[in-house]
Amino acid sequence: MDLSKIKSVSPNRNMFKKTMAVLFSLVVIVGSFYVITNANKDAKDTIQVLRVNQKGGISAYAVLTEKEVETYSIIKKEYTKDMLLAEDLPDVINQYTTYYLRDGSILYRDQLSEERPLKNEWLYQLEEKQELLTLPYNYLEAGGDILTPGDRIRIRVTYEVETTPSASTGNPNAMYQSSKGTTSKTDILFDSIVVKDMLNANSHSIYEVYKEVLKLSEDKRQEVMKSEDFLKSIQPRALLLEGSKEQINTYARYVNLENSSILITILSRQNSEIIVDQLPTLQKEVESWLEKQNSR
The missing domain is CATH 3.90.1210.10 (Antifreeze-like/N-acetylneuraminic acid synthase C-terminal domain)
Structure with a gap:
């Protein structure tokens, strides 16, 4: 036999690729087994x-x-x-x-x-010399749904006094209109006073109603805010105003005057803490509800 005629055989390239594929598969299997084993261990721990x-x-x-x-x-x-x-x-x-x-x-x-959270916690922060005044309020005539706890307002009072020849006043804010022997007079009752809270038709705190809504989850909050019961609960029937002793005394002098009326205007919210600002969709919902009520 002539050995010189036998050709040399080189390694098959396909065999090399198959070997690498098998080795890679083994690495994946071992790695997966390790991950699954640890996952099972964690699931038991x-x-x-x-x-x-x-x-x-x-x-x-x-x-x-x-x-x-x-x-x-x-x-x-x-x-x-x-x-x-x-x-x-x-x-x-x-x-x-x-x-x-x-x-x-x-x-x-x-x-x-362990302790029950305080309701109306702002009452505990009220300064010793300050007082709270409850003032009847018609939300359809004074600010509607805009006015909320934290707002500052100005209050004017208009009343009638008997006309006398020597009637005069040094108040530059006073205005006069004579009619049938009487004079209609307007004074500024409170130049600037803070609305600390508002009471709804059930005499419940609207501030607390807002607080409860803020504590709800987002989806639950949206559901509650769209309910008619909630929108009714934030309609104010009275204001709780924080004032000094002098301001409250001034109000006491006017409260029993005959044919008197009060005008409430809202002042700038700059530097005010308005709770409704934390509920961006609230005002839209309230306005929608009020439109429905007014159209009935």
Whole structure:
């Protein structure tokens, strides 16, 4: 046999590619196995936390009861230190919610308080020398839906006095109109006074109504704001005004005058804290409701 006639055989390139594909597949399989194994390990390494178990959620300032919460397992990687653990259940029962809690949401420490949040907390911040005045208010005649807690207003009072030959005044803001032996006189009652709160037809605080809405989740807030009950609840029938002793004394001198009327105007909101500014869609909803009411 002539060995010189035998051709040398070179490695097959396709074989090299197949070998690399097999090796790559093995790496993918090993990597996937490692990931799945760790995932299974993490899934088994869980922590028991507390979450809301109440259809419709839990409203703000409500007392938390045992039937409104349940234990829920989360993987350890998802746990944060501010979450309430299942072992904390005895400590959280009978505490107060600080704001609205959605059904199914995990409970956090800052969502609960041992003390009931104060209503009308601005009353506790009122200076010792300041006083509150309740003033009847017709929202259709004075600012409509524009006026909200936090606004500053100016109030003028018009009343009648008997005409006398020597009648005169040094008040530059006073205006006169003679009629049948009497004079119609207008004075500035309050040059600038803050609307701290407003009362609706049920004598409930409109400030608190706004606060409750602000604590709701966004979707729930939109639903509530479009309801007729809510829009009625923010229609003021009286104003709560913060004034000094002198301002309140001035009002007392005018309150019992015969044939008197009050004119309310709204001042600039610059440097004022208006709660409605936190609800950008509120004014549109209120205006829409008022248009429907006026068309009836």
